[in-house]
Amino acid sequence: MSKIGQIVATSYGLSMAASEEASRFSAHEIDVEHVLLALVIDDGTAGQVLRAMGIRLDAARDAVASQHRDQLASLGIAAEMPEEARIRFPQQGASDWSDRALKLLTDAGSRGKSGDTTAVLRELLVEPSGTAEGILTRLGHAPAAIAERLDDAEGIRARDARIQGRLSRTHTAFVPASVEDVWQLVSSPERLPDWEMNLIAVRPAHGAWEGTTRTVAPDGKALKGRPTMVRQLIDRIAADHPHHVTWEMRFPDAPRANRRSVSVDIEQAAGGSQVTVHFAWLRGPGPSRPLRLVAPLTRFVARPVVRLALWVQVTALTSAISRALRA
Known part of the structure; x- marks a missing residue:
């Protein structure tokens, strides 16, 4: 860096x-x-x-x-x-x-x-x-x-956010809570809104879970968003107690939209836990036919902004996990 x-x-x-x-x-x-x-x-x-x-x-x-x-x-x-x-x-x-x-x-x-x-x-x-x-x-x-x-301690090196692809990013943070406490937070669908700030509520739905996208910020300000992205379907793709969980979220009313993937790895550390979050956007079918011709150019131009947005998103997730456990 x-x-x-x-x-x-x-x-x-x-x-x-x-x-x-x-x-x-x-x-x-x-x-x-x-x-x-x-x-x-x-x-x-x-x-x-x-x-x-x-x-x-x-x-x-x-x-x-x-x-x-x-x-x-x-x-x-x-x-x-x-x-x-x-x-x-x-x-x-x-x-x-x-x-x-x-x-x-x-x-x-x-x-x-x-x-x-x-x-x-x-x-x-x-x-x-x-x-x-x-x-x-x-x-x-x-x-x-x-x-x-x-x-x-000059030999100790801080962990850094690592790029894992064009639409993904990884970040590690220390959390002053036990591995089990972190696991209970990040593996429970009902507790997803406690740290996945994009969600306001989660409820069971047809063997998985349905989430509602946040439309009002915690400070009371209205958030802009498309009506087709209010409802989210949530799947727990992997769960290895108490060290790893992967969630995937998609917008059923916007089938061409990208899906979100959030993986959390938990390791024991002195005084708490080391938590690594891997955040990724999984490409959907993409834009409709008329827009496909300009999509590659648009992605190229937007690449620096996307990198920054990914970094903000993954660090916000790790911060929210830490905040929820030390509130």
Whole structure:
């Protein structure tokens, strides 16, 4: 992956996870502490090092909440964080970045730096506000010790989204939940809407399942879509408990439309599970005869947009699986 591509991937991934964590605190701005929480569940070297040092998401969340309370107490304000705070993203909508949090990303991608999550963690360890240092101290770790572990982990390489064909993409993420819990989520047809955000409901239908396409976004905005793509037929093509499941979705009222295939592989990892999602569009019969002559040219012109769309779709799926299990 090019450096620009790495910076974009890092920014997108951290934005999703940090926005989700910020929403638990009803914060509409991503700050340093939310970036730290996002790094704890990072699939790459940064997250692996933090988890190897015993830093888990629940403990990190508690440390952030404790630091917030102490900061308010120092101002003479007594306050308690909600005991059962839930992730309210995407219902709450995307968050803005604070200046100091945005600077972490900017500095991590500056000259001579890789722009990946490891570079962001290195910048966070020396962030001048002391926010990260205070949280890490509560967790029993000094920033310098984590920096040393990062130096020792140079051989670890973050997993990357891999292109598996023109209409498919694969992405791996760390999920702070057991293999069995992930399996229960991704293998149940009734729970598909919890992580396949294209679906609003699923019900049994003729030996398989029928799904209803989402027409309203979680934030209440109407979604544009064709009436022929409201109904979906869903098949579970493969299920190997508790490590693999493949779903296929098609639009019975649009027989020429492409079908969706979503495969999920689950492996045990320190502190949770490694989840790999393979997303693909399976070609249908294609356009009607008059449009077939220009279809190859149209596909060629649209190829960069399709690649980006596939990457967004597969990373959104892995993020949604993680979000559903750490909400």
